Amino acid sequence: MREAMARAAVGDDVYGDDPTVNRLEAAVAELLGTEDAVYVPTGTMSNQIAVRAHTQPGDGVLIDHSSHVYTNEAGGMAALSGVLPRLLPGVRGIFTPADVRAMLGVPSRFSVTTLGTPIRLLCLENTHNAGGGKVWGLDQIQAVTDVAREKGISTHLDGARLWNASVATGIPEKTYAKHFDSISVCFSKGLGAPVGSALCGTKEFIARARRFKQQFGGGFRQAGIIAAGALYAVCHNRERLAEDHAHAKLFAEGIQGCPGIEIDPAAVETNIARFKITSMPAPELAERLFAKGLRVLPAGADGMRAIPYLNISRQQILDAVAIIRGVLGS
């Protein structure tokens, strides 16, 4: 990857003449089965551009209460797009057509349409980060996006880890993508590229997205150097995600039964192992593991998130389990 980056031909992405960025965008659009794609610095920017491009200030956005776009993007929906999130009660990120319909209400001659917030966008996250890498079923996706289409609501997929969903299920990325008006994918995270995400959609939508990329400060000149890393990651590192999935499962099985830990290895579907710690606050466990060289993220008072990734070996997973067992005394 570093060699590909060093050799990358570059131009000025703001003028659309960086050949490596253009190759990356074409490759990703092809993979996702969309007309076009735009390379941007982060998954956060990609999602927030999508929200901005689909909506106008004052619009409502239907989104799961624990989704990354809502909880972990620094209030971007409100600050950058002026939209009102309407929260869906997803379970591990999965919500139902009934949940969507419940938000839309029932029109009648007594309802005043100007009172409510016009819902313009439905967002979905696959795999779901806070949901522990939960994968949406295609039928579930079809059911909720059908409701959106029926009501004239646009759809956006935060597919930061769509690659993981595809590897776990064998369903190609483009089969997931065809249900959405826009899709964001990340080249960092599991794929191992240093920088970047892409937002995919129709030519018209991506042309509009390019305007907001520039407005949000994402026009990045000789970006071919980093795009070459992303292109390498897409071409070489997708299939190996299965190894991360096996490692996450191995980790979950290893710490199951440890005093103070609650985890269900069967719930580990991809590369994220989330568990509960009941014997001490999660940040304290994170500190104690950190002191032993193990980095596991605390999430709230009693939640922990472990993610294996590229270059982490099976032996390191076993070492991680031993460190946790050592700290918790089993």
Ligand SMILES: Cc1ncc(COP(=O)(O)O)c(C=O)c1O
């Ligand atoms: C589901 C999901 N979407 C979007 C993002 C944002 O990606 P980035 O860190 O590149 O902004 C993340 C990051 O963890 C994520 O987990």
